[in-house]
Structures are given as structure tokens and as C-alpha cells.
Amino acid sequence: MKGKYFLLGLGLGIASTYLLSSQLKQCPISSDRALELVKKAFKEKGPIDGSWIYTIPETFSNDHLSYQVYKTGISRTVNDHLEQYEAFVDTKTGAIVHVEKIA
Template sequence: MVKRFVSGLAIGLAAGYLLGPTLKNDKVSPERALKQVKKAVSQKYAISGSWIHMIPETIERNNLSYTVYRGGLSTTTEEGTSQYEFLVDTKSGTLLDLQST
């Protein structure tokens, strides 16, 4: 009985040690962020293309610092193709800015 407890404890500690850094990573992946942006924007626009920078950058807005992914979308309308650039927060996946270029 004691052996089972000790071996279970050892396995639990090893798993916690190995998975700890992975579980602490609280950032949204660039792929997931792009998917969320496309889902939000597709309610209003027909998206024909998209891209996102894989490396986050830090910006300052209203005296607050954000770590963001920068990306872009192409939309198709009756008038032609329009280009948009966006910033999305790496922690929450929230779309912070969407501007026509």
C-alpha cells in the first residue's frame, strides 16, 4: 500500500514538473487568434484571404501596454477587394484594432 502511494506521488510530481511550463503558457496561439478574428469579421465581410505574424509585439495604447499579434484580412465586396490590418491581444484573443488600409 505504501509503495503504491509513493509511486503515485512520484508520478504526480513528475507530471506536474513536466507539464507546469505548458500549463502556465496563458497566451492564445497566433492560429487561434486569427481564427477568432476571422469569425468576428466574417459576420460583416466576406473574407477572401488572411495572414498573421507569428511573433508577438508590444504596443502602447492609452498608456497601457499590450502584447499583440499583427495581421491582415482581404475582403471581397461588389466594389472590389479591400484590405484590413488588425491587432489582437495575445492573452485574451480580443480584437483591439481593425483598420482599412
């Protein structure tokens, strides 16, 4: 009798673990994590002066594809000139899908 309850509990545990893991994989990255990824990518090319992020995702279309993205910005000084960039980070994967120099 106790063996049946053990197996039932084990089965329910395995099933709930499977369902939870599939749900957790679909969670979008946080805006803070998106900004960290962009800052890390820009720091590979040199120091940055400042950064910002819109915390509400928006839709970005590029080459006939649409993404839910966080819009971020980076500023840096290169040869005594201020450079500013906008970067768009996919909310699902964390990939930088577009970078644009704005100043």
C-alpha cells in the same frame, strides 16, 4: 512496503500534474490560431477575400496598456470597393485588442 511506494508514486504523479498544468496554461496561442480567430470574427459580418499574419509577436500599446500581439490583416470587397483591416490579437488570451481600417 508496497503501499509506501504506491503512495509515493501517487504523490509524485499528482505534484507533477499540478506543475505541468500551470505551465501549459501560460503557453501563448499559435499564430495560426490567432488568424483563425480574426477570420471567424470578420466572417460574421460577411465574406473575406484574403488574410495574412506576422508570426513573430510584437508589442502593441493601447490606452496605457501594453500587449504582446500578433499583427494580422484582412481584406474584403464591400459594394465593389476593397477594404483592408489590421487586427492585433493578444498572444496570451487570443482576444482581439485593436482593429484598424487601413484602406
